[in-house]
Amino acid sequence: MKTRLSSIEILRLMKEEHSYEELSSMLGLSAPILSRYINGHVLPNLERSKKIIEVFREQLIDLIKRRIRFEDGKIFDHSAVLYNPSLLDKISKLVFNEFSSMKVDKVLTVEADGIPLAVEVSREFGVNFVVAKSKKEMGIKDFIEVKRVFSSGAYSYLFVPEGSIEQNDKVLIVDDVVRTGFTLETLLEICKKCKAEPIGIFAMICFEDALNRLRQKINHPIKVLVRI
DSSP states (O other): OOHHHHHHHHHHHHHHSSSSHHHHHHHHHHHHHHOOOOOOOEEOOOHHHHHHHHHHHHHHHHHHHHOOOOEETTEEEEEEHOOOHHHHHHHHHHHHHHHTTSSEEEEEETTTTTHHHHHHHHHHHHHHEEEEESOOTTTTTOOOEEEEEEEEEEEEEEETTTSOOOTTOOOEEEEEEEESSHHHHHHHHHHHHHHHHEEEEEEEEEEEEHHHHHHHHHSSSSSEEEOO
């Protein structure tokens, strides 16, 4: 049922940018049927719901790729995606669809560019989000801290306020870009220190070599929207 309801929300988003004729061509469904779905008169069956979501996903991937400006190798500018609330709202609906079968108590990300996506995802799930930061904040007495080690051998620390993630919390980790995966491993370590359970990871953009390394090392589900 969650998948079917989610497909209606996504279909309404698609209708904001496409005519019924265009939607009919993309989805192979007649305009009258699409109109009944969009206006809430009837729900699509599960098979159709999954097709609507998949078509929307592919469209969104293409849109994001067009908005990423590459400079050289792993250097790129994705601010046209990251600071677009409407686009992040659409992405968060896909994240919800990916993890809707799991219980989510908290959304965890790292400062600073992971925050806009975490806000939208946490809103979609109706839960709070937690931001791991590289410095302790004034006014907060106790922290959970974990060392973050980079491939170069350099290291830093990430901090979350003690109690922001509670024991047995089901935690969804999200980030805007995964270049190496070392930060994600640190976020997983934070969950371990808090005695919480990470239920999955979502990355908006991820490099293939980092994704392959993570999947060999991590047992949790990893969902990626755009692979580079």
